[in-house]
Amino acid sequence: MSLTATEPTLAQPVPIKRLLSLDTLRGFDMFWIMGGDEIFYALAKTTTWGWAAFMADQFTHPEWNGFRFYDLIFPLFLFMAGVSTPFSVGSRLEKGDEKGPLARKIITRGITLVIFGIIYNNGLFVKPIEEIRFCSVLGRIGLAGMFAQLIYLYASERAQYVWFFGILLGYWAALMLIPVPGCGAGVLTLECSLPGYVDRLLVPGKLYLTVHDPEGLLSTIPAICNALLGIYAGTILRNAMRRPEEKIQALVGLGVIFFILGWLWNMVFPVNKNLWTSSFVLVTGGCSLGLLALFYWIIDVKRYQKWTILFTVIGMNSILIYLAVLIINFEHIADFFFGGLIHQLSSEPLKAVLTVAGMILMKWLFLYILYQKKIFLRV
Known part of the structure; x- marks a missing residue:
């Protein structure tokens, strides 16, 4: 891991000069993680505005089954990690780089993100192992992105399709057919699901929900498909033989199909972020394809780009700002100024919104200074 002004490398989502829309979309996604959602929470608490309450509700997760906008943020980030792969890994393969060294770099960076995730959850101080949460958002990004990139590296395009649908169908079959002791097979509740049972059996330390971890081991497997879908989208966008309009049509068309299929599958296999069900992958994948198409059309095709700086400075250092809150108290800095x-x-209402806006502004200015100096976190 290093901070550098040189060309970024490939394991985490990286800035890609040819796709300003990707950096902008990544920054848009990270904006909500770095505090944008709190604007709606503040308005919902201090006003009686119905739209504010609705938006605040959309920035919460369902108790178990279901889908809200906030559920899209994590899989969208995984999807974008996949989009960058044909540009980063693919370009290196075309230059003649050997697969072995590339695979070692991919694995090393995947493991590094797992370690960063453990640090993010538990801080820098050593704890007894039973108090450590090993599963994490960064860990899932690292592992799912790593396996998706390895599949891209070693599998043919047709084989990648087999991996994608095989994982989704295999995960569905596993959750419905493999019995959990004391519960039986096909019971998709917090206490009785197969992913929760695997977490309790294999994951050391503590689980986020005591009997289940939303970033657990088994449920990381279908998350690979979000990254694989991003890889397919990146392959479409990188294809110089296709006109931009054709690329947009392909992304939108596939997005609509997956979104509909996901909700149809929901009737027998519920859309559930905690379990990262196959239907959840299709619904979030469809939304991700649609958002990428929209940003690509506005930014790279229509060339409306002046506004993108608001999000690109976030998107080009997304992992850094996620980790920075461990050592920098942006709320205290904002309160000082x-x-x-x-x-x-x-x-x-104005006080509540400006308090949140001040914190976001401090984070943005911190990233803007790094952006100006061309300092980006390489993992």
């Missing part, structure tokens, strides 16, 4: 002014305001 804006607290006195904000506290003098009489409007509670």
Whole structure:
């Protein structure tokens, strides 16, 4: 891992000059993680506005089955990691790089993200193993992205399709047919699901939900398909033989098909983020394809690009800002600069929104300084 101003490498989502839309979409995704969602929470708490309550609800996760906008943020990030792969790994293969060294780099960076995820969950201080949460968001990004890139590296295009549908169907079969002791087969509840049982059996330390971890071992397997779908989308966008309009049509068409198939599958295999069900993969994959097509059309085809700086500075250092909150108290910094002014305001909604906006601004300025100096986190 290093901070560098040189060309980024390949394991995590990286800045790709040919696709400004990808960096912008990644920044849009990370904007909600770095505090954008709190604007709606603040408005919902301080007003009676119905739309604010609706939006705040969309930035929460369903208790178990179901889907809200907030459920898209994580799989969209995985999807974008896949989109960058044909540009990074594919270009290196075309230059004659051997697969072995590339595979070692992919594996090393995947493991590095797993380690970063453990640190993010537990801090820098050593704890007893039973108090450590080993599963993490970064760990899932690292493992799912790693396996998807290895499949891209060694499997033919046709074989990649087999991997994609084989994983989704195999995961469905496993959850419906393999019995869990004391519960039986096909019971998709918090206490009785197969992923939760595997977590309790194999994962050391503590689980996020005590009997289940939403970033657990078994449920990481279908997440590979979000990255594989991103790889397919990146292959479409990298194809110089296709016109931009054809690329957009392909992305939108496939997105609509997957979105519909996901909700049809939901009737027998519920859309569930905690279990990362196959139907969840298709629904989020369809949404991801649609968003990528929209950003690509606006930014890379229509060339409306002046506004993209708001998100690209976030997208080009997405992992860094995710980790930075461990050592930088942006809320304290924002309060230092804006607290006195904000506290003098009489409007509670305005105070709440400006408090959140100040924190986001501090994070953005931190990333903008790094962006200006061309410093990006390489993992």
